[in-house]
Amino acid sequence: MKTIKSITELKFTYLFLPVLFLFSGCDRDDFQKLEERNWQLVWSDEFEGTAGSLPDSGKWAFDLGTGEDGWGNQELQRYTNNPENVSLDGNGNLVITAMRDGNSFTSARIKTQGHFSQQYGRFEARMKTPYGPGLWPAFWLLGDNIDTVGWPQCGEIDIMELRGQQPHIIHGSVHGPGYSGGNPVSSSYTLVNGRFDADYHVFAIEWNADKIDFFVDEFLYQRITPEDVPGEWVFNQPFFIILNVAVGGNYVGFPIDQTPFPQRMIIDYVRVYQEID
Amino acid sequence: MKTYKYIRISQLLAASIIFAFFLGCERDITDLEEASYPTNPEVFINGFSPGLNYAAFGGSVPTAFDVDNQVTYSDQSTASMRFEVPDAGDPRGSFAGGVFYTDGGRDLSGYNALTFWAKATQSTTIGEVGFGNDLGENRFVVSIQGLNVTTGWKKYIIPIPDPSRLKAERGLFWYAAGNIDGKGFTFWIDEVKYEKLGTIAHPQFAIQNGENQEETSFIGASTAVGGLTSKFNMPSGIYQPINIAPAYFEFTSSDTSIATVDETGKVNVTGGPGSAEITAKVGDTDANGSLTIQSLGEFDLPPVPIHDPENVISIFSDHYENVPVDYYNGYWEPWQTTQSADFVVNGDHILHYFDFNFVGIEFSSPTVDATEMTHMHIDIFLPNQLNANAQFQIELVNFAEPDNITGVNTTHISVDQSQQWISLDIPLDEFTGLTNKSNLAQIIFVDGGDNIPSFFANNIYFYKDDNGEPPPPEDEPETPAPTPTHPADKVLAIFSDAYQAVPANFFADWGQSTIVSIVQIDGVNTLKYENLNYQGIELESSQDISDMEYLHVDFWTANSSELNVFLISPGPVEQSYSLTVPTTGWSSIDIPLSMFEPVDMNDVFQLMFTGNGDIFIDNIYFHKN
Numbered sequence: 023m024k025t026i027k028s029i030t031e032l033k034f035t036y037l038f039l040p041v042l043f044l045f046s047g048c049d050r051d052d053f054q055k056l057e058e059r060n061w062q063l064v065w066s067d068e069f070e071g072t073a074g075s076l077p078d079s080g081k082w083a084f085d086l087g088t089g090e091d092g093w094g095n096q097e098l099q100r101y102t103n104n105p106e107n108v109s110l111d112g113n114g115n116l117v118i119t120a121m122r123d124g125n126s127f128t129s130a131r132i133k134t135q136g137h138f139s140q141q142y143g144r145f146e147a148r149m150k151t152p153y154g155p156g157l158w159p160a161f162w163l164l165g166d167n168i169d170t171v172g173w174p175q176c177g178e179i180d181i182m183e184l185r186g187q188q189p190h191i192i193h194g195s196v197h198g199p200g201y202s203g204g205n206p207v208s209s210s211y212t213l214v215n216g217r218f219d220a221d222y223h224v225f226a227i228e229w230n231a232d233k234i235d236f237f238v239d240e241f242l243y244q245r246i247t248p249e250d251v252p253g254e255w256v257f258n259q260p261f262f263i264i265l266n267v268a269v270g271g272n273y274v275g276f277p278i279d280q281t282p283f284p285q286r287m288i289i290d291y292v293r294v295y296q297e298i299d
Numbered sequence: 300m301k302t303y304k305y306i307r308i309s310q311l312l313a314a315s316i317i318f319a320f321f322l323g324c325e326r327d328i329t330d331l332e333e334a335s336y337p338t339n340p341e342v343f344i345n346g347f348s349p350g351l352n353y354a355a356f357g358g359s360v361p362t363a364f365d366v367d368n369q370v371t372y373s374d375q376s377t378a379s380m381r382f383e384v385p386d387a388g389d390p391r392g393s394f395a396g397g398v399f400y401t402d403g404g405r406d407l408s409g410y411n412a413l414t415f416w417a418k419a420t421q422s423t424t425i426g427e428v429g430f431g432n433d434l435g436e437n438r439f440v441v442s443i444q445g446l447n448v449t450t451g452w453k454k455y456i457i458p459i460p461d462p463s464r465l466k467a468e469r470g471l472f473w474y475a476a477g478n479i480d481g482k483g484f485t486f487w488i489d490e491v492k493y494e495k496l497g498t499i500a501h502p503q504f505a506i507q508n509g510e511n512q513e514e515t516s517f518i519g520a521s522t523a524v525g526g527l528t529s530k531f532n533m534p535s536g537i538y539q540p541i542n543i544a545p546a547y548f549e550f551t552s553s554d555t556s557i558a559t560v561d562e563t564g565k566v567n568v569t570g571g572p573g574s575a576e577i578t579a580k581v582g583d584t585d586a587n588g589s590l591t592i593q594s595l596g597e598f599d600l601p602p603v604p605i606h607d608p609e610n611v612i613s614i615f616s617d618h619y620e621n622v623p624v625d626y627y628n629g630y631w632e633p634w635q636t637t638q639s640a641d642f643v644v645n646g647d648h649i650l651h652y653f654d655f656n657f658v659g660i661e662f663s664s665p666t667v668d669a670t671e672m673t674h675m676h677i678d679i680f681l682p683n684q685l686n687a688n689a690q691f692q693i694e695l696v697n698f699a700e701p702d703n704i705t706g707v708n709t710t711h712i713s714v715d716q717s718q719q720w721i722s723l724d725i726p727l728d729e730f731t732g733l734t735n736k737s738n739l740a741q742i743i744f745v746d747g748g749d750n751i752p753s754f755f756a757n758n759i760y761f762y763k764d765d766n767g768e769p770p771p772p773e774d775e776p777e778t779p780a781p782t783p784t785h786p787a788d789k790v791l792a793i794f795s796d797a798y799q800a801v802p803a804n805f806f807a808d809w810g811q812s813t814i815v816s817i818v819q820i821d822g823v824n825t826l827k828y829e830n831l832n833y834q835g836i837e838l839e840s841s842q843d844i845s846d847m848e849y850l851h852v853d854f855w856t857a858n859s860s861e862l863n864v865f866l867i868s869p870g871p872v873e874q875s876y877s878l879t880v881p882t883t884g885w886s887s888i889d890i891p892l893s894m895f896e897p898v899d900m901n902d903v904f905q906l907m908f909t910g911n912g913d914i915f916i917d918n919i920y921f922h923k924n
Binding site for chain 1: 495496497498500501532534535536537538
């Protein structure tokens with residue numbers, strides 16, 4: 023895929039012409055008027071590299087094993103750093119593969135913790151999700167101070183979560199003290215006649231001191247402000263990025279016999295921007 | 300589902316108005332390639348869509364289907380389709396089933412699924428629901444088998460495997476439903492239409508059930524690509540198996556000089572030695588699995604059996620009438636690995652067992668009383684190179700109470716006997732332990748040395764031989780042809796010890812493969828044609844036989860299935876006459892010469908015999924009364 027300039031200036035201009043009004047009824051919303059912003063790319067991984075190689079160790083670290091209590095959610099998978107679970111495909115994508123072996127599952131979870139974190143800005147990834155009951159892919163952020171203050175005090179921003187039994191719905195959420203676990207501040211985005219595993223989609227947040235906006239394919243479907251959370255707003259500090267495919271767990275339920283395996287999350291890129299004046 | 304009772308429902312709706320209601324959120328399909336057939340996606344919305352007819356399947360209850368104006372899937376729907384599945388024993392028919400079709404076709408290539416809403420009076424299973432049944436070829440028939448429905452309305456989706464195939468489809472919807480545990484039920488279907496859905500994805504197709512399989516074969520053999528499967532991932536993330544017709548698959552052979560494959564998946568082996576891999580696609584999607592044909596090249600059939608049918612009880616042979624056989628491979632679980640891939644070479648059926656460990660043939664209804672029989676015959680062929688001498692074990696099972704009686708015989712096969720036919724004639728008293736053979740019901744083959752990966756079998760039968768040995772082939776008449784009785788002055792002889800014959804060359808070399816000899820049978824010269832294809836007789840000078848009335852020939856053959864005699868005059872002008880073969884003893888025939896028109900009877904200079912097998916001929920002469 024493309025060559026990357028280390029700093030690219032990207033400009034997103036949300037100019038929807040009034041003609042959009044004519045597509046009434048069937049479109050999700052009539053009109054989105056968003057303030058113009060200038061975004062400057064500060065960090066990205068385009069996942070260029072040889073097929074079968076692990077993701078760039080200068081950018082990503084692994085979470086390995088089964089975590090405590092299935093990573094806090096009774097998830098079934100064991101995370102590995104085996105190329106069969108996580109590797110570049112040679113076509114500019116990172117592939118995280120969840121596999122079944124009888125009643126046990128392996129998968130992968132990678133994070134930028136220790137390598138990169140940022141407060142505010144635009145975080146986006148272009149990807150295709152896995153599918154099937156019990157699959158739980160996610161693109162999310164955790165507060166950099168998790169090791170000192172713990173979860174949920176560190177805060178969590180879920181840019182994209184999906185339940186494999188509903189491959190047409192993604193969810194965007196924030197967790198913090200008093201609104202975590204099964205009780206986040208959350209909203210979902212549904213494809214009317216499509217699936218997130220069938221084609222690539224871009225999932226993004228735009229985050230500043232006042233709000234976190236959630237986007238699918240540049241469509242703003244949720245805005246969360248400090249007034250919307252029933253507890254402390256813990257989103258004024260750097261967060262790091264996580265990509266993973268979980269199997270089973272409280273959020274998604276168990277995989278069933280008919281759940282197809284292996285299942286792949288294919289990530290074209292992850293990009294992080296800062297707003298410039 | 301071959302015969303249909305024809306019911307025409309003349310219920311036309313102002314479909315254009317309805318369509319306008321739905322147009323709002325439907326994908327605009329008018330931009331698609333211009334089609335010669337209507338692209339109307341609707342089958343049954345609030346009634347029959349334009350051009351739609353209904354025909355009930357033969358044997359079904361003809362009135363099972365009706366339009367229901369009370370029960371519909373939503374407030375907006377004013378009619379649904381109601382189907383009443385009969386109880387067991389209903390005199391009107393044993394099931395509910397029929398086809399909704401159009402006289403002209405529809406272009407459905409812009410859609411990727413048939414959708415409908417359904418519910419039933421109870422949670423139950425509808426036997427089969429689909430489309431592509433056009434009351435004709437059913438080329439592109441698709442169905443879901445065992446559609447589970449509940450008492451609440453639910454939307455169902457049947458994907459189209461390759462929409463580009465459905466440019467003129469007449470079969471828009473069909474169903475077949477039988478009772479459950481003897482009890483009928485009622486179900487409703489509503490809002491039947493074709494859609495372009497983004498919520499179904501990741502189709503998977505397979506041949507050979509998704510496995511890469513190999514088959515050893517020969518020139519002239521044919522086989523078929525099997526294990527055609529299809530599944531689509533549904534909006535729930537779960538795969539739904541779909542039955543699809545072979546015509547959706549596009550088969551390819553990697554080397555058509557070795558094997559060709561037609562659009563139905565039939566494979567013909569055309570060359571070899573060599574290999575050809577058969578693969579398939581559906582639309583743009585590669586099917587999983589493959590069938591690799593390993594052609595060994597030319598294939599010889601085993602020797603034709605020689606035993607008198609009167610003394611044979613045949614289990615598997617094209618040369619005898621076989622007794623009823625339950626199966627030639629019982630797929631006995633759980634230990635049997637043996638698979639079957641039987642094939643046909645030049646019309647001769649061959650059993651082919653592979654992944655061989657053991658396999659059983661059963662003929663239990665009725666069982667075989669082999670008390671009078673002395674031997675078992677079988678021809679086997681081991682197509683793989685043997686890595687060591689093999690033990691081919693045959694077990695005969697005599698059904699009995701309380702325990703079956705099994706006799707075992709083992710044939711040792713040396714390494715150099717592979718890849719050729721081996722004819723076994725095993726005395727039944729060499730099946731150790733077979734104390735009773737009055738109730739034989741199974742033949743079991745066992746790979747005794749565990750080194751025979753596969754084998755072919757043919758001509759499996761029991762026979763009676765009083766000498767304990769196979770009888771010598773009856774390849775020669777025991778007595779000469781009967782001595783002719785026609786007066787010599789009314790005869791013009793070509794070949795006969797009884798008359799003065801005109802000079803002739805009986806060994807004419809016309810490039811034939813026939814081996815000619817003149818043999819003596821009890822001192823009588825007799826013409827012998829071995830392995831006949833054709834054979835001429837050249838008269839030293841041409842003969843005027845216009846005053847003669849008949850051609851007489853005596854002939855004898857045990858193995859020929861075709862024999863013709865020709866008269867030939869210059870030109871050549873020739874005409875044949877077919878003789879009935881094989882014979883029982885000597886056959887004598889007097890053929891009116893009028894049968895040989897338009898041969899010039901003033902000027903006959905050659906005779907010829909054509910056909911096959913081994914023939915003895917005597918007393919070839921013309922005569923008149």
